[in-house]
Amino acid sequence: MSIPAQSEGTVITKGDAAPGEILLKVSGLQKHFPIRKGLLQRQVGAVRAVDGIDFEVRAGETLGVVGESGCGKSTMGRLITRLLEPTAGTVEFEGKDITHLGVSGMRPLRRDVQMIFQDPYSSLNPRHTIGTIIGAPFRLQGVTPEGGIKKEVQRLLSVVGLNPEHYNRYPHEFSGGQRQRIGIARALALNPKLVVADEPVSALDVSIQAQVVNLLDDLQQELGLTYVIIAHDLSVVRHVSDRIAVMYLGKIVELADRESLYKAPMHPYTKALMSAVPIPDPRRKNAKSERILLKGDVPSPISPPSGCRFHTRCWKATQICTTTEPPLIELKPGQRVACHHPENFEDQAPQDTVLLSVAKEAAELVSDEVLAESAETSAAVAAEVAAEVEVAEDAAPEASEDEASEDEAPAKEK
Numbered sequence: 246m247s248i249p250a251q252s253e254g255t256v257i258t259k260g261d262a263a264p265g266e267i268l269l270k271v272s273g274l275q276k277h278f279p280i281r282k283g284l285l286q287r288q289v290g291a292v293r294a295v296d297g298i299d300f301e302v303r304a305g306e307t308l309g310v311v312g313e314s315g316c317g318k319s320t321m322g323r324l325i326t327r328l329l330e331p332t333a334g335t336v337e338f339e340g341k342d343i344t345h346l347g348v349s350g351m352r353p354l355r356r357d358v359q360m361i362f363q364d365p366y367s368s369l370n371p372r373h374t375i376g377t378i379i380g381a382p383f384r385l386q387g388v389t390p391e392g393g394i395k396k397e398v399q400r401l402l403s404v405v406g407l408n409p410e411h412y413n414r415y416p417h418e419f420s421g422g423q424r425q426r427i428g429i430a431r432a433l434a435l436n437p438k439l440v441v442a443d444e445p446v447s448a449l450d451v452s453i454q455a456q457v458v459n460l461l462d463d464l465q466q467e468l469g470l471t472y473v474i475i476a477h478d479l480s481v482v483r484h485v486s487d488r489i490a491v492m493y494l495g496k497i498v499e500l501a502d503r504e505s506l507y508k509a510p511m512h513p514y515t516k517a518l519m520s521a522v523p524i525p526d527p528r529r530k531n532a533k534s535e536r537i538l539l540k541g542d543v544p545s546p547i548s549p550p551s552g553c554r555f556h557t558r559c560w561k562a563t564q565i566c567t568t569t570e571p572p573l574i575e576l577k578p579g580q581r582v583a584c585h586h587p588e589n590f591e592d593q594a595p596q597d598t599v600l601l602s603v604a605k606e607a608a609e610l611v612s613d614e615v616l617a618e619s620a621e622t623s624a625a626v627a628a629e630v631a632a633e634v635e636v637a638e639d640a641a642p643e644a645s646e647d648e649a650s651e652d653e654a655p656a657k658e659k
């Protein structure tokens with residue numbers, strides 16, 4: 246789709262997403278990396294790194310994306326910043342389809358969408374001064390900021406909490422945390438709308454991580470940024486995300502606002518990820534230990550398990566999980582889940598009760614407290630649903646009275 250040229254006098258904010266509006270929309274997004282073999286380099290298979298995901302990012306929000314190593318988070322980040330070409334699906338930014346824009350078509354968009362990389366050591370060219378590194382986006386885009394590049398770079402350095410006098414220093418003269426600040430300054434240079442941060446703090450000391458996350462948070466408030474923050478586990482994103490997407494083997498298995506996800510996670514994998522995060526809450530110190538250990542590694546994305554991809558490691562898996570892929574559906578307002586037997590919700594396949602043997606093995610790794618809690622909450626939700634149905638039946642309009650009396654009639658005859 247071509248982008249219509251802006252006529253003179255057009256207000257630049259036209260098409261800009263107001264806070265809360267959808268800035269980025271991803272539908273059916275896939276990235277399959279071909280595996281080639283032999284002299285002829287014939288394709289013999291594919292790594293299904295991202296295998297059909299749908300989500301949207303609203304202006305001004307932070308979407309956290311979590312999942313174990315290899316589940317496709319970085320590939321997803323590179324697809325939405327269009328550093329990679331998708332195999333299928335669409336990416337829309339501010340309502341424009343950018344899925345297959347070429348280099349020149351993407352140039353204006355490069356200003357609006359920026360990426361912060363995981364490794365602050367390898368992502369900064371060691372031979373360039375930080376002045377050159379942070380100033381590079383201006384040169385690439387042919388933009389001269391007011392007051393010149395040097396002045397603007399120095400302003401950016403102070404924005405990210407570095408000394409503007411260090412303009413001429415080289416990356417090796419900075420610590421990991423400072424280097425990540427340099428990466429952030431570079432990403433902010435062109436005043437982007439969307440910043441995708443791929444594990445921005447995982448290479449840093451734990452003591453520094455919070456500083457960098459807080460810096461990102463402060464910058465968001467000041468500059469009205471929209472973030473997609475990718476992380477291995479929930480500890481990094483839990484405080485800064487408005488919504489969280491949980492990925493497993495190239496798919497989103499749960500997408501919910503932070504509160505709902507923490508209060509009542511519905512996907513068993515989310516629950517496992519959450520229980521892996523130590524909770525530094527003194528009130529919970531003596532609380533039941535509810536760690537869930539995930540058995541084995543994530544299966545290969547070359548031939549993912551049939552049905553629900555998590556069934557080889559899930560303690561709730563039944564037959565249907567091996568054959569039928571659960572769709573990602575909104576079970577509660579704002580909470581989308583892909584599971585036949587969700588936690589904290591009514592069972593979606595109640596007829597299917599026999600646990601797979603692999604589930605029984607996995608359940609050994611789940612503490613009794615978790616299993617009991619899971620059964621308890623499912624029963625509570627089922628009771629709630631039953632009560633709602635009763636209320637609805639009681640409040641049913643008169644029209645159904647005829648049907649009811651018809652139903653009752655034979656019973657009376659007996």
Ligand SMILES: Nc1ncnc2c1ncn2[C@@H]1O[C@H](COP(=O)(O)OP(=O)(O)OP(=O)(O)O)[C@@H](O)[C@H]1O
Nearest residue numbers: 278292294313314315316317318319320321477546
């Ligand atoms: N260029 C590529 N060619 C082939 N396979 C790739 C390529 N890039 C990634 N993959 C594969 O795609 C899958 C997803 O990789 P990706 O880097 O997106 O995962 P990730 O969730 O970011 O993992 P991590 O947490 O380790 O960074 C992996 O199996 C990976 O080996």
Ligand code: SF4
Nearest residue numbers: 553556559566584585
């Ligand atoms: S219960 Fe079934 S559908 Fe749900 S996560 Fe486990 S294996 Fe997947």
Ligand SMILES: [Mg+2]
Nearest residue numbers: 318319320443
């Ligand atoms: Mg990654």
